[in-house]
Every structure is written in structure tokens, then in C-alpha cells.
Amino acid sequence: MSSPSILKIGYRPQILALLHPSILFKELTRWTSQRQVTKASHEQLHSTGHCHMDNIFINALVRASSCSSHTQPAQYQISVTPSPYLHHRNRRRFVEIAVTKSRAFHDPFANRAGAVTASPEISQDDYKHMVDYYRDSFHIQPPESQDQPVLGLPLVDRDKADSASEEPFTQIREAHNDEEGVVIERLVRVLADESSTNEAIYANYRALPFPGVSFLSEDIRQRLFHRLAVVEKRTERTMLRYLSVIDDMKAADLPISLWQWNSALAFAGRCFAIVTAGEVEAALRIWKEMEQEADVQGNNVTFNILFDIATKAGKFVLAKMILKEMEARKLSVNRFARVGMIYYFGLQGDGNGVRRAYSELVEARHIVDTVVMNCVIASLIQAGEPSAAEQVYERMKNMHAKQTGARLPSRDWKGSRELGRVLDRVANSFKNDPEKWKRVQDDQSLAPDIHTYVIFIKYHVSQTGELQRVAALLNEMQFLGLPLHGRLFLELFRGFANHGGIRYTSWTKARLESVWDSFQQAIDQEVQDVYVAKWIVIWALRAFGKCSGKDRTLEIWEELKSRWKPDQREREIVYGILGKVVGGSQDHS
Numbered sequence: 001m002s003s004p005s006i007l008k009i010g011y012r013p014q015i016l017a018l019l020h021p022s023i024l025f026k027e028l029t030r031w032t033s034q035r036q037v038t039k040a041s042h043e044q045l046h047s048t049g050h051c052h053m054d055n056i057f058i059n060a061l062v063r064a065s066s067c068s069s070h071t072q073p074a075q076y077q078i079s080v081t082p083s084p085y086l087h088h089r090n091r092r093r094f095v096e097i098a099v100t101k102s103r104a105f106h107d108p109f110a111n112r113a114g115a116v117t118a119s120p121e122i123s124q125d126d127y128k129h130m131v132d133y134y135r136d137s138f139h140i141q142p143p144e145s146q147d148q149p150v151l152g153l154p155l156v157d158r159d160k161a162d163s164a165s166e167e168p169f170t171q172i173r174e175a176h177n178d179e180e181g182v183v184i185e186r187l188v189r190v191l192a193d194e195s196s197t198n199e200a201i202y203a204n205y206r207a208l209p210f211p212g213v214s215f216l217s218e219d220i221r222q223r224l225f226h227r228l229a230v231v232e233k234r235t236e237r238t239m240l241r242y243l244s245v246i247d248d249m250k251a252a253d254l255p256i257s258l259w260q261w262n263s264a265l266a267f268a269g270r271c272f273a274i275v276t277a278g279e280v281e282a283a284l285r286i287w288k289e290m291e292q293e294a295d296v297q298g299n300n301v302t303f304n305i306l307f308d309i310a311t312k313a314g315k316f317v318l319a320k321m322i323l324k325e326m327e328a329r330k331l332s333v334n335r336f337a338r339v340g341m342i343y344y345f346g347l348q349g350d351g352n353g354v355r356r357a358y359s360e361l362v363e364a365r366h367i368v369d370t371v372v373m374n375c376v377i378a379s380l381i382q383a384g385e386p387s388a389a390e391q392v393y394e395r396m397k398n399m400h401a402k403q404t405g406a407r408l409p410s411r412d413w414k415g416s417r418e419l420g421r422v423l424d425r426v427a428n429s430f431k432n433d434p435e436k437w438k439r440v441q442d443d444q445s446l447a448p449d450i451h452t453y454v455i456f457i458k459y460h461v462s463q464t465g466e467l468q469r470v471a472a473l474l475n476e477m478q479f480l481g482l483p484l485h486g487r488l489f490l491e492l493f494r495g496f497a498n499h500g501g502i503r504y505t506s507w508t509k510a511r512l513e514s515v516w517d518s519f520q521q522a523i524d525q526e527v528q529d530v531y532v533a534k535w536i537v538i539w540a541l542r543a544f545g546k547c548s549g550k551d552r553t554l555e556i557w558e559e560l561k562s563r564w565k566p567d568q569r570e571r572e573i574v575y576g577i578l579g580k581v582v583g584g585s586q587d588h589s
Contacts, residue, residue, distance in 0.1 A: 131358045131376050131392055183207045184215055191223045201227050202241050211248035221254075229263040230417075237567075239271035261290040262301050269309035273535070280313045300331040304340060311344045319344060335366045335424040339375050346379025351388065354379045365431060367423040369444040370396070370452070371416070378455050386459060393448060393456070400447040453477045454487045461495030467506040470495065486530040489519045493536065496543035509547045516540070516556070523563060532564040538577050545581035553582055 187204040190196045205212050205224060213221055228242045246264050249256050269275065269283035283306060290296050303326045310319040326333070338361040345353030358376055362368060373396050380389040423444070430437040453473050460466050460473075474488070492515050500507040519540075522530040537560050544553040557578060566574065 131355050131380075131388075180208065180215065187216075187224075188220060191220065191227060198228055198231065198238070198241070205245070211252040213245065213248045213254060214252040221249075225260050225263070229260075229267075234267055234271045236271050239267040242267050256290075256294060256296070258296050258299060258302075261286070261294070261296055262298075262305060265290075265302065265305045265309075269305065270312075275309060275312040277313060277315070280309055280315055280318070283309050300326065300334055300337065303331060304334065304337045307337065307344075308340050311340065311347060314347065316344075316348060333364075335361070335427065336420075338364065338366060339372055342372075342375050342379050343382075346382035349383050351380055351383040351385045354383055364427060365437060366427045367441055367444055368446070369423065370446060370449050371420065373446060374449070374451050374455060377452065381455065381459050389456075389459075393452065396446045396448055396452070400445060447480065448476075450477070450482050450485050450487070453482070454485070454491065457488065457491045458494075461491050461498060465495070465499040465505075465507070467495070467499075467511075484522060484527055484530060486533070486536060489515065489522075489530065490536045490539055493539035493543040497539055497546050500543060500547035507547070512543055512547050516544075520559075532560060534566065534570045534574065537564060537566075537574055541574070541578055541581050550582050553578075 183204065187201070187208070190201050190204050201224070208215050213224075216224065225242075225245065228238075228245060231238045243264060246256065246260065249260075265283050265286050268286055269279045272279060287298065287302065287306060290302075291298060303322055307319055307322045307326075310316075310322060326337075338357065341357040342354055342361070345351075345357055354376060358372075361372065366372075373392060377389045377392050380386070380392065423440075426437065426440050430440065453476075456473055457470050460470050470492075496507045496512045496515070498507075499505055500509070500512065519530070523532065540560065541553055541557060544556045
């Protein structure tokens with residue numbers, strides 16, 4: 001059992017040791033020598049027990065993907081040189097900006113050791129130009145004003161809507177017996193306990209007679225909804241749980257607030273990894289019920305959610321209609337909407353649109369941080385401009401190297417969630433106080449985080465198949481001190497499934513076995529954010545089916561079953577995929 005401190009920091013199994021040090025060690029040596037890390041901070045970084053264990057795993061993965069006996073040495077540069085992709089050509093004046101002398105990161109321990117370094121001034125234009133591929137200037141044409149609603153619902157009188165007050169439903173059913181009273185008291189205690197899980201909260205709530213919300217005061221109902229709405233990842237299970245309480249509110253004829261409706265929209269449209277027309281239809285149905293039947297008018301958050309769902313489902317015409325509806329209702333465009341616009345253009349394959357949307361975000365004086373830049377990177381890759389995404393990644397590191405006082409991105413999902421809400425309010429709160437705004441902006445990190453690396457690794461395992469580039473990214477991740485994450489294993493298994501099982505491939509059976517051993521170690525050590533779930537099971541089975549044959553795949557399935565407790569639907573899905581994998585696999589022994 002790992003100690004709590006190890007779980008908190010993050011732990012890396014011998015994952016990258018699968019990639020022989022011959023090539024990547026040279027890269028890491030060249031990189032660290034350029035960075036000029038102070039001896040004190042370097043020793044402090046590597047003397048920590050948890051970092052040591054993390055690095056063992058990462059080194060294992062790196063060695064697996066760069067073994068000289070399986071691949072020819074590739075002369076990768078840690079600094080990305082002008083585009084290796086033939087459909088882009090860099091202008092000479094841009095190269096001087098894109099390629100710097102070193103690829104230095106801000107050392108999170110430098111300030112603790114007492115080192116004081118003067119930070120070069122970072123202007124708003126510096127942030128704005130981070131995504132300019134050719135340094136072109138973009139003229140942003142504001143959309144034409146709309147005076148009529150475009151989605152069939154009436155315009156909102158904002159003054160009337162803001163001044164209208166909802167009369168809360170105050171009638172509460174009394175507990176008929178001591179048993180019901182005990183259930184209510186137990187639910188209140190569980191809600192007050194921050195360590196209690198949503199599963200425990202919902203189980204206690206379901207112990208009340210139907211509809212359970214009628215036994216609860218308004219304050220307790222608010223707490224119940226808040227706890228059920230705040231989840232790390234929306235799933236079908238969390239969606240059904242939340243919407244069942246919404247149904248109870250309807251059955252009890254209790255008023256549902258705007259934020260509760262918005263959460264219901266988000267659950268209905270974002271509970272699956274792939275958003276389809278079905279989720280779009282469900283979200284629109286809830287929205288119309290909210291406005292037409294419950295007479296609760298949507299706000300900018302409502303339309304941000306609808307826009308995001310329509311965009312991810314590829315319903316771009318509907319997404320444009322939603323934007324026009326927002327304009328017709330004179331709703332403000334907040335930070336979340338502007339980030340959504342970046343991704344919208346990426347999905348449409350419009351790289352220049354991505355840059356325009358980012359430029360608008362900066363000009364509106366919204367705070368730029370790692371979350372925004374990750375969206376830009378993912379959007380540029382979606383738009384078919386991976387080299388431009390690499391250059392944004394380089395600039396993130398260079399900008400962060402200048403920010404000696406900036407905090408590193410939060411590794412806690414609740415902290416990241418709350419920070420996003422705070423930054424959304426900063427643009428309005430400090431729009432007339434440039435000094436305070438700049439202080440907040442300078443305090444936000446632009447360092448790549450785990451999601452940055454997952455974006456690039458997913459791209460390479462899905463499209464290029466460049467295993468050594470994956471190893472280099474993992475090595476850089478290790479240097480930053482980022483913790484191991486289950487998404488890394490998922491993407492590596494995806495890579496073996498996509499590129500393994502063919503002659504002369506770098507994605508060999510031996511390397512797959514090394515990754516599998518590392519994954520098992522991480523599970524045994526109870527590494528935070530590494531666990532057995534549906535998609536990692538699916539890609540692991542596909543990887544072994546492609547690289548190792550039927551018998552080994554079945555052995556892997558038996559091992560996974562012992563570590564996983566799926567529900568009936570997940571089990572049926574995996575059995576269906578297992579049948580296809582085993583039926584189509586060949587013996588690679």
C-alpha cells in the first residue's frame with residue numbers, strides 16, 4: 001500500500017524503461033545541459049521519494065520505445081524545428097521566433113531555494129502572438145446584429161428576468177415515523193462530509209420514500225444537487241443519478257433553479273465520450289422544457305453548454321444558430337464560450353478560424369492559461385496543422401520559462417474547476433484595472449500539463465505512429481515532474497493496436513509486454529489516476545489481439561477481469577469487442 005504522500009504527488013511505474021536509453025538519454029542530456037538547472041534545485045527535485053518512483057516508470061516506457069535493437073536511431077530534436085509536415089511552409093522571419101536557444105522550463109523549486117530571477121516583461125501582444133503561424137494580422141469582423149430569435153423561442157426581457165424573483169416552495173413533508181427521520185439525518189451528515197462519495201450520498205437519498213426531495217428543506221436540496229453535479233467526469237451513471245433527482249423535483253412540483261437546469265443540460269449532452277445527434281436532441285428537449293414549460297429563461301451558461309454539445313456532435317449549422325440566439329438575446333460571451341469557439345473552428349478544419357478565436361479571447365482581456373493553450377493545440381491538430389500545434393507547444397514552454405513567479409497548473413480536478421470559474425470572472429471584475437488584471441495573468445502558468453502531452457501522444461499513436469516521438473514527449477513530461485496518468489496507458493495501448501502486428505514495426509510485442517507490466521505495477525501500487533476502466537480494457541485487448549495473438553489476449557482478459565468490476569452494459573460491450581478481437585487475431589508467438 002502506497003503512502004498518502006506518494007498518492008498525492010503521483011507515481012510513475014517503469015513504463016518508459018521499455019525504450020532503451022541509447023537515444024533518449026542523449027536527448028535528455030542535451031536538454032538539461034541547455035537549461036542550466038541549478039545544482040540545489042536539481043538535487044531537491046530528484047531526492048524526493050515519490051519523484052524517484054514516478055521516474056522509474058517513465059524511464060521504463062522511454063526505453064521500450066527507443067530500443068536500438070528494434071528501431072533505427074532517429075535524430076529528433078527536443079526543440080521543434082520548422083514544420084516536418086509538407087503541407088505547411090514556414091516563413092523565415094517566423095523561424096527566429098519559433099526556435100529558441102533552449103527548451104527551458106520554469107523550475108518549480110527554484111524560488112523555494114531562494115533563487116530570485118528577474119522576469120522579462122510579457123505583454124498582451126506576446127500572448128496574442130503565441131498562435132500566429134505566419135505572424136499575419138487578423139481582422140475580426142463582428143457578427144451582424146440580430147433583432148429576432150433564431151431558435152423559435154421568444155427573446156428575454158433581461159431587466160424583467162433579472163428583477164423577477166422565484167418564490168421558493170416551502171411546504172415540506174414531515175417524516176411519518178422515526179425511521180424516515182433517521183434516514184434524513186443520515187443524509188444530512190453524509191452531505192456535510194466532504195469525503196463522502198456521490199454513490200453514498202445517492203444511496204442515502206434513495207432510502208427516502210418517493211419523491212425524496214419533498215422531505216428536504218431548500219438548503220438541503222441545494223446541497224444535494226451541488227454534490228451530485230460536481231463530478232470529475234460525467235458518465236451515463238452520473239447523468240442518470242442527477243436526472244432522477246430532477247424528475248423527483250417535477251413529481252413533487254418543486255421549482256427547479258436555472259443552475260440546476262444547466263447542470264441537467266450538461267449531463268444529458270456530455271455524459272458520453274462521443275457526442276451524437278441523440279445527445280443533442282436530449283439537450284434541446286431539456287432546454288425547451290426549461291424555457292417553455294418551467295418558464296425559466298436560459299443565460300449565457302445555458303447557451304455555452306448547448307453550443308459545446310452541438311459543436312462536438314458536428315452540428316455546425318445548429319452551433320451557428322445558437323450563437324445567433326445568444327446575440328439576439330444580448331447575452332455576454334464569457335471565457336468558456338470563447339474557448340469553445342476555438343475548438344469549434346478546429347473541428348471545422350479551419351486553422352485560421354482557430355487563430356481568430358484565440359485572438360478575440362486575448363483582445364477581450366480574458367486570462368490565458370494552460371487550459372486555453374491546450375484547446376488551441378488540440379484545435380490546430382483537428383484542423384490538420386500539427387506543426388503549428390508543435391510551435392504553440394514550444395512557445396508555451398518559452399513563455400513559462402519567463403514566468404518565474406507563475407504557479408504550476410493544478411493537479412486537482414476540483415481546484416482546476418474552481419480556478420476556471422474564477423478566471424472567467426476576472427475579465428469583468430478587472431476590465432477597468434489593468435494592473436490587477438496583469439497581476440492575475442502573470443500568476444497563471446503556461447507550462448504544459450498532463451493534458452498537453454496526452455493530446456500530442458494521442459495524435460502520434462492515432463496518425464503518425466512515431467513511437468520515438470512519443471518517447472521524447474514522455475521524457476519531457478518526466479522532466480517537468482508531471483505525475484503518471486491512466487490516459488497515457490490508454491493511448492499507448494491504442495498505438496500498439498493501430499501500428500503493431502506488422503513486419504518492421506517499432507510497436508513490437510516485447511514493448512507491449514513491457515507497457516503491460518508497468519500498467520500492472522501502477523495498479524498494484526494504487527497510483528492515483530491509473531485504474532482499470534472500460535476504454536483501457538478495450539484498447540489493451542485490441543493491442544494484444546494485434547501483437548500477441550488469441551491465447552495471450554485471453555490471458556490478458558482474465559487478468560483484467562480480476563481487477564475490474566464493470567456493470568452489465570460495460571461487460572456486454574467488452575465481450576462483444578473481445579469476440580471480434582479473438583476471432584480476427586492471429587498467433588504471433
